[in-house]
Amino acid sequence: MNVKYWLPRSFLILKEGYSARHFSSDIVAGITVAIIALPLAMAFAIASGVGPEKGLFTAIVAGFIISLLGGSRYQIGGPTGAFVVVLYGVILKHGYDGLAIATFIAGAILFLMGLFKLGNIIKFIPYPVTVGFTSGIALIIFSSQMKDFFGLPIASMPAAFVDQWQLYSTQFMHINYYALAIGLVSMILLIKLRHIFPKIPAPIVVIVLSSAVVFFFNMPVETIGSKFGHLPSTLPYPHIPTFSFEKIRLVFPDAITIALLGAIESLLSCVVADGMTGDRHHSNKELMAQGLANIGSVLFGGIAATGAIARTATNIKSGAYSPISGMIHAVMLLVFMFLFAQLILLIPLAALAAILVVVAWNMSEFHHFKAIALKSERNDVIVLLITFFLTVLIDLNTGVQTGIMLAGILFIKRMIDVTDIEDKKEQVCMSFDEEDEPYEMEDIHAISKKSVPLGVEVYEINGPFFFGIADRLKNILNEIEESPKIFILRMRHVPMIDATGLHALEEFLDLCKGNGTVLVLSGVNERIKGKIKRIGLDIQIGQDNITDHIDSALDRTNEILAKESRHAVCEH
The missing domain is CATH 3.30.750.24 (STAS domain)
Structure with a gap:
């Protein structure tokens, strides 16, 4: 057995030599990413149907494990938009306990995928399928945020896209114009700051300004504090979910979807990081680390985690040298939670909704969707549109599974078309x-x-x-x-x-x-x-x-x- 093959990337880099200058670079990158990750972790958790603290728990525990044990030099892990649709559906059907079991099983599946060296296979999922379900997820995230963006008095949101808009159509006369103003200004700031001052962490600026305005002007809008009450200032004690065969049977399809999404998203993030730096990740180590990170996240009351492309890119641009920056990012999030738990309660949900609307637009890959829909072969267009519409109108499980199955059938057809048996008189x-x-x-x-x-x-x-x-x-x-x-x-x-x-x-x-x-x-x-x-x-x-x-x-x-x-x- 080749022990070096399985050693985490962080171990190998430290073995090669790690100086004070490298540590200084990692500290700056880690703190920068933590500042950006703080509002995103809470926003993704709230959009997934759980409290904001579970997003922070996930970013801290899973983020640390992914950086410590992963196969990428720069990967930053935590809750992401890709999971929002699946997790929200599981929460509605089975509660947090069901989600914890599904995520635990998904973690085990991811670990086994890496152990049996399936990392390279994941990369070959057809591109129209990934664009189709990613664009579908983006549209559903956008849809789900309209409640907080417009400040609508809706106690419980349905998971289905069509049901959401049917409900919105009956509630738009109850728009909270204070929330709408905060949402619009926040969204404009996010877009403008990104283009004018790209090095400034726009989400944290938006969070601080919107919280200050709501607090000092006593605006009647929903905040994290008014909706969720108390926010813990430290991690909870680890707790193993209560398993039963019946619960495992009910959530197993969702666990497979979480594992598949986690694998695709994490390896895609690694590929993006490699393209930015010229580095080369180890996909099987990364999958094993993702698996352990999801299991660890659940033990500490978190949700599903994977590699976060935007945060990984920020880590690289901030001068990160090694996975130590990712571990520092996790530690700094714990520090922020300890120091600023009471201030976090002041954050208006409309501002978080604006952040997720911008995230949804960035996720949608509209230019790639349009390019495939207008310029690709008919079969690729069919796979793209079926995956997209099934994801939006039915659910993500159906969209991904049908897209992969259809792509497989079309691949078989292509192989049949190019394979022949001939009686050749002259070749x-x-x-x-x-x-x-x-x-x-x-x-x-x-x-x-x-x-x-x-x-x-x-x-x-x-x-x-x-x-x-x-x-x-x-x-x-x-x-x-x-x-x-x-x-x-x-x-x-x-x-x-x-x-x-x-x-x-x-x-x-x-x-x-x-x-x-x-x-x-x-x-x-x-x-x-x-x-x-x-x-x-x-x-x-x-x-x-x-x-x-x-x-x-x-x-x-x-x-x-x-x-x-x-x-x-x-x-x-």
Whole structure:
């Protein structure tokens, strides 16, 4: 076992050498990120249907663990917008206890995904699916914030997008114009400060100013204090959720969604960080750390966590050197909570709603959505729109699962379209000259260049030999007018074969034997040979009839024909 492979990135960086100058850079970055994370952590928690303190618990505990044990040099972890839709739905259906169990299970799933080295697979979820559900989540976050943005007197918000707007339509005559003014001014400040003074943490400026205005002018708007009452100034004692088989069964689909979202969001954040710095993250270490972070978050009364792209980018821009900055960010959040718990109660919910409206716009990736919808292939557009509308109109579970399933089906169709079985009399491939002009380049191993005896058919599979091509192989003998003495199946361009392909090959062999035809395989690579041998198909075909080159296959063909000829002469 390679111990270094599994060592967290923080350990490796400290082992390489860590100076006082590096620590100074990490302190500045950590404090800067903590200032930005403070309002975001509370806003995401409130939007998820829990108290603001649970967002802080999550950012502190999960943020520390992700930086300590993760595979990225710069990743900042905590609650994010990606989870808001799922967590709010779980809270409505199963309460916080159900959410805690779902998050705990999701953490275990994430850890196992990293342990079994599935990190690279997560990166291959189709881009239209990720854009579709991310844009859907952004729209739902925007929708959910209209209550606090307009100060509407709604006691309980439904989770469904359509239900929310049906409820809004009956409440808009009760708009709190003080809350609306705070929300609009806050949103304008967030946008302007970001463009004019990008280094100033706009969310904290908005929070401080809006809280001061509400306090000094005694504005009749809802605040964190008026809605949630007391805010703890320290972390609670760890507590293990109460598990039962019935609860696990009910929340398991949500746990899978949380794990999948956490994996996608965290690895996407790592990729963004790598692009900004030239660094290279370790995806499997990162998934294991994300898993432990979610378990740790639940033990301390938090919610689901993952890598936060915006906070990670801020960490890099603030001069972070190592994961120590992420740990400092978590510690500073604990300090802020201890020192400013009473002041946090003054924050108006309309200001937090404005922050989340801006977050939703940034999440929506509108330009990417528009580019795929208007310029991509029809299949990608279909996947994008179905994922988006199912996420918004049904729920995130349905949207993600249907999007991935549909993308998989379309991928299989593409693979079937590019994989063929042909009887090629002349094989010509295309190449390009220095001026990108195509010209024909002859295949020196084409059948047209070989001497093929009478009574021998040569067919070639081009592409993966999987279930999508299996039926075509079975029908080949029916298409040939007279059964050949020998059938050569060329597989030089077959990179892989699955269980259905092996079964189809076995059935094709039986058809050949029934017609008195000898099957010879040509160009079989070592990996496919191993799979054929593993199921004993090499004995049925005949080991001499499995060759690695067309010349060997033709030599074997001549041997079989010569042997049959001698046998016929002897009988005569």
